[in-house]
Amino acid sequence: YCSAPPVSAEVTFVPFPWYKAFHRSQHSFDIGDHPVKPVHSLLKIAVAWTQLSAGTSVSFLEDVDTPLPHLEVKWLPSLRSYLKHIHGYFELDETFVQPLQRLDDSYIMDHIINSQRFSPSKLHLLNCCRKYLQVTTISDITLPDGIRLEPNFELGNHSPTSPKCGLHWFYQERPPDDAWKLWQRANCLWSDEHGTLTTPLGAWLFPPSQQRMKWPFYYDSVTDSLYAHDEGSNYRSYFVNPNRQTQTPINSFVLDSLPDTASPVTVSQIQDRWQHDQAILPILQQPPLQ
Known part of the structure; x- marks a missing residue:
């Protein structure tokens, strides 16, 4: 939705259908009401890719004041400049901002x-x-x-x-x-010279199936199992002994999905076995609203 009122027709650099929408009598509009559905889909795709390129915590069409010189696309930044000129912004029903993954995470x-x-x-x-x-x-x-x-x-x-x-x-x-x-x-903005974060991250906000990054190893404290990436989306499961080391590969089996209680973990090689780090952070049952 556009928060700014309709404006005069002198501005010519705002592309259709945004430009057309500014001339409606109401102060807001839905880009989804365009009669040609492919146009609606293409707009959403363009906004999604531009937001991914921006990499910021707020939609680039809502925060139009922060300079984003790293954007490589042309016409959406042009629209953004126009919105800033008229002191307006868009509130989108879907911002395409990538979610934070852990407590104390940031962009x-x-x-x-x-x-x-x-x-x-x-x-x-x-x-x-x-x-x-x-x-x-x-x-x-x-x-x-x-x-x-x-x-x-x-x-x-x-x-x-x-x-x-x-x-x-x-x-x-x-x-x-x-x-x-x-x-x-x-x-160095978020870590020291040794690569240690100035603000350590907390628990995971999502189970493995909803996490953005896919890790080579996961550990599930419920079943005391280590999961190692195998092929494609498959993981091989290993039972872990009290020393946090995997048992022999003979006892392993392949899974096509990970349990929701599994968390990413770092492992080290010890002879013919893996040993995972002791620090296992849980997954929050109800991620906070962003």
Whole structure:
């Protein structure tokens, strides 16, 4: 919905059907009422991808005052500039803002933008790093213990031990080395020189099936089982002994889905077995409303 009143017809850079809607007699409109449904769908797709590119905690059409020079699309930022000009904004029924994943989680681009330490060109490079890693919030780049940054992501690398995003994402080539030096500077906004978060993360807000990132290992304290990613969406289950080590692989079996009580965990190799970290954070039964 548009919070601003209709305006004159002099403005020509707002694309159809937004431009047409500004000339209605009412002060609000629903973009879903366009008679051509494919137009409605394409608008929602465009807004969703632009919001994913923005990486912020508030819809880019609701907060029109915060500069977002890292957005690469043209016409939606043009609309955003127009809304700022008329002191208006949109309240969307679906904002496409990615949800926080853990208690005390926060948005990477919010930290970077609010720091005011980076020029528009550097913001663009940092966002390219973020899109290459396919991450949105601090929890996406943090180990399951909620304390330390994922070391491969710090260096701008994907690894078999790193989490993988389960969303459709942009195709982003790996930025140059200078961009990753900038990324490491940005990491200092939320962690110290050792990669320890200044604000540790708390419990998970969603079960594995609803989490944005897919981790190579999960642990379920209810069944005392460790789940290791196998192939596709399958996980292999291992029973864990009192020393937090897996039993022999002979006792393992494959699951096509994880139990809701399982949480991501970091493991280390000990001879022919895995041992998981002791810090296992639970999943909240009722995530707080955002």
